[in-house]
Amino acid sequence: MKRLSVEELAKKVLNKEATVLLDVRSTEDFQDWKVESDHFQYVNQPFSSWNGNVDQIASDLPSKDQEIVVICARGNSSQKAAKALVEAGYENVYSVEGGMRAWSEHLEPVKIGNLKDGGELYQFVRLGKGCLSYVVMKDQEAIIIDPVRMTDKFIEFTNEKGVTIKHVIDSHLHADHISGGHELAKKTNATYWLPPDDADEVVLSYEPLKNQSEIKIGDSPVTIQAVYSPGHTKGSTSLLVDEQYLLSGDILFIESIGRPDLAGKADAWVNDLRITLYEKYSDFSDDLIVLPAHYSSNHEMNEDGAVAEKLGVLYEKNKGLQVNDAEEFRRMVTENLQPQPNDHERIRQVNMGKESPDQEERREMEIGPNRCAV
Numbered sequence: 001m002k003r004l005s006v007e008e009l010a011k012k013v014l015n016k017e018a019t020v021l022l023d024v025r026s027t028e029d030f031q032d033w034k035v036e037s038d039h040f041q042y043v044n045q046p047f048s049s050w051n052g053n054v055d056q057i058a059s060d061l062p063s064k065d066q067e068i069v070v071i072c073a074r075g076n077s078s079q080k081a082a083k084a085l086v087e088a089g090y091e092n093v094y095s096v097e098g099g100m101r102a103w104s105e106h107l108e109p110v111k112i113g114n115l116k117d118g119g120e121l122y123q124f125v126r127l128g129k130g131c132l133s134y135v136v137m138k139d140q141e142a143i144i145i146d147p148v149r150m151t152d153k154f155i156e157f158t159n160e161k162g163v164t165i166k167h168v169i170d171s172h173l174h175a176d177h178i179s180g181g182h183e184l185a186k187k188t189n190a191t192y193w194l195p196p197d198d199a200d201e202v203v204l205s206y207e208p209l210k211n212q213s214e215i216k217i218g219d220s221p222v223t224i225q226a227v228y229s230p231g232h233t234k235g236s237t238s239l240l241v242d243e244q245y246l247l248s249g250d251i252l253f254i255e256s257i258g259r260p261d262l263a264g265k266a267d268a269w270v271n272d273l274r275i276t277l278y279e280k281y282s283d284f285s286d287d288l289i290v291l292p293a294h295y296s297s298n299h300e301m302n303e304d305g306a307v308a309e310k311l312g313v314l315y316e317k318n319k320g321l322q323v324n325d326a327e328e329f330r331r332m333v334t335e336n337l338q339p340q341p342n343d344h345e346r347i348r349q350v351n352m353g354k355e356s357p358d359q360e361e362r363r364e365m366e367i368g369p370n371r372c373a374v
């Protein structure tokens with residue numbers, strides 16, 4: 001049996017490699033959340049039901065010379081399953097180290113582009129959960145936007161690039177994943193910014209990110225300008241970076257729009273969402289490159305793994321931007337809501353600083369896909 005790291009699994013997804021993925025978790029867990037790729041062929045056979053007795057599942061498996069990647073929740077049953085397959089004569093079997101838990105924590109940095117006057121912008125793609133974080137670098141300074149819980153990844157990355165993290169921003173109070181914002185700022189002595197309208201119950205220290213707030217980094221500085229854009233949450237704030245990029249938070253995605261209900265306020269916020277998308281964003285240049293805080297399907301990903309599209313293209317193609325009528329828009333948004341993310345209320349409490357679970361609990365709370373979109 002061979003081992004496959006989540007980094008190697010990520011390459012298979014990004015390179016669109018074909019493989020058979022044998023997921024040995026329960027059917028319920030598999031249906032709720034899995035490693036997504038259009039090029040994978042999925043077999044779900046819970047280990048507890050076949051217990052290493054390969055004959056029981058052989059009819060679902062490919063021929064013995066084909067590659068099979070086995071995954072489970074934490075990497076234990078997948079090892080047993082993979083071993084059983086090898087003993088039964090399958091020649092090309094891998095067990096994913098750390099399972100879905102490690103998959104959920106893997107971040108893939110993708111370069112989005114250069115800034116006009118030097119500097120770079122990177123997107124950190126969390127393939128297992130669909131979260132997107134951003135690193136903007138100018139001269140020797142960096143700003144991190146919507147960092148996820150794995151804060152060391154951002155510290156390692158900026159150390160390698162030789163830049164110092166000066167500012168950390170959360171575009172809104174997240175409900176679907178645990179923010180690394182405050183922790184990252186604390187570890188690096190950076191300033192932590194959060195929209196004040198999302199911070200009524202926040203007990204962490206922060207600098208209020210208000211409409212028109214400007215944050216600059218670098219010697220010949222790049223400007224990050226805040227634009228108040230409520231609707232997903234009351235405080236949701238977008239960021240214009242270098243007059244080229246629109247970091248839209250959870251307001252606008254590539255194929256969908258943000259959901260306004262994560263604090264149980266769909267009806268109150270739906271009109272804010274419409275005004276943001278149809279009145280505020282429509283004033284921006286069509287050439288701005290929209291960079292959201294989440295994606296929900298690999299179809300939203302470009303060839304190079306980046307999740308990015310021009311605003312003008314989204315106004316043509318994104319279904320959420322085609323419904324101008326207020327009443328019709330309200331119906332579309334409130335009638336199409338997916339289930340709430342796992343543990344979303346507790347995640348909000350953690351992001352407000354009111355609860356402080358240990359690392360293991362944080363991992364457990366984040367199990368499952370993100371569901372920020374309508």
Ligand SMILES: [Fe+2]
Pocket residue numbers: 172173174175176232250372
């Ligand atoms: Fe969100």
